Amino acid sequence: MSFLSIKNLKVRFDLDGQVVEALGPIDLEIAAGEFVCVLGESGCGKSTLLRVLAGLQQPNSGEISIDGHVLDGPSHERGVVFQRPNLLPWLSVRKNIALGYQVRGENIPKQTMDEIIETVGLTEFDAAKPSKLSGGMAQRAAIARALVYSPKLLLMDEPFSALDALTRLRMQRELLYICERKNLTVFFVTHDIDEAIALGSRVVVMTKRPGRIGRIIQIPLEHPRSRRGRDFIRLQGLLAEELSDLIDPVIASPIQEYEKE
Ligand SMILES: Nc1ncnc2c1ncn2[C@@H]1O[C@H](COP(=O)(O)OP(=O)(O)O)[C@@H](O)[C@H]1O
Numbered sequence: 001m002s003f004l005s006i007k008n009l010k011v012r013f014d015l016d017g018q019v020v021e022a023l024g025p026i027d028l029e030i031a032a033g034e035f036v037c038v039l040g041e042s043g044c045g046k047s048t049l050l051r052v053l054a055g056l057q058q059p060n061s062g063e064i065s066i067d068g069h070v071l072d073g074p075s076h077e078r079g080v081v082f083q084r085p086n087l088l089p090w091l092s093v094r095k096n097i098a099l100g101y102q103v104r105g106e107n108i109p110k111q112t113m114d115e116i117i118e119t120v121g122l123t124e125f126d127a128a129k130p131s132k133l134s135g136g137m138a139q140r141a142a143i144a145r146a147l148v149y150s151p152k153l154l155l156m157d158e159p160f161s162a163l164d165a166l167t168r169l170r171m172q173r174e175l176l177y178i179c180e181r182k183n184l185t186v187f188f189v190t191h192d193i194d195e196a197i198a199l200g201s202r203v204v205v206m207t208k209r210p211g212r213i214g215r216i217i218q219i220p221l222e223h224p225r226s227r228r229g230r231d232f233i234r235l236q237g238l239l240a241e242e243l244s245d246l247i248d249p250v251i252a253s254p255i256q257e258y259e260k261e
């Protein structure tokens with residue numbers, strides 16, 4: 001049985017009477033422990049899909065079940081990380097990470113907290129305010145905050161796309177380490193082909209809006225993955241082709257004309 005099951009999912013938005021079909025229908029099964037990357041052009045519905053899985057957006061049709069339970073609103077059993085870390089500037093790193101517990105009037109066990117802070121490599125900065133953190137460190141705090149309730153599923157929406165290239169590579173490596181250590185199933189949205197190949201056990205390529213599953217590509221490479229390896233480069237080409245097939249021909253044609261000159 002799959003860990004995460006999405007059946008006939010559709011989302012549309014009503015903008016002052018104008019209906020925008022944003023997503024679907026989508027059917028997808030994800031096994032426990034998989035690292036699924038969702039790749040697609042801007043506006044194809046990736047964030048909408050992630051928000052539905054997080055329980056933050058109600059779908060218009062379809063059913064989602066996670067670990068045998070039908071999804072019904074947000075739950076701390078799913079950790080969510082967005083592009084921006086969204087830390088509260090007046091709280092220390094430690095207090096930001098513990099926020100979910102604090103909001104519930106609960107105390108996070110000190111050992112759990114120490115272990116999470118150590119896992120994301122922020123032990124020496126746990127008393128610092130967010131303004132003292134680099135972009136990568138702030139995102140590590142956001143990951144820690146998503147992990148405090150020991151979720152089995154981690155939902156990530158372009159979590160590294162605002163980081164510089166080197167930090168992004170480092171964060172990708174660290175994320176793989178965290179996922180292995182915590183035995184997580186990951187649903188990772190990105191528009192970056194290399195990131196999808198570096199991280200995913202499968203890459204789901206979405207069509208343009210309304211986003212559907214265009215193709216699913218297995219990444220049968222061991223970690224650590226060499227970006228210079230033949231298989232990596234072959235997958236880069238394959239995914240670039242898949243994505244360029246999705247570009248609207250009206251937009252693509254002036255570029256082709258330009259290339260002919
Ligand atoms: N809350 C909303 N209200 C109206 N339209 C929305 C809303 N959220 C997203 N959309 C529209 O749905 C489509 C998919 O958006 P989104 O999921 O953010 O795409 P992506 O993350 O792939 O860039 C876009 O056309 C976007 O404008």
Ligand SMILES: [Mg+2]
Pocket residue numbers: 046047048
């Ligand atoms: Mg998005």
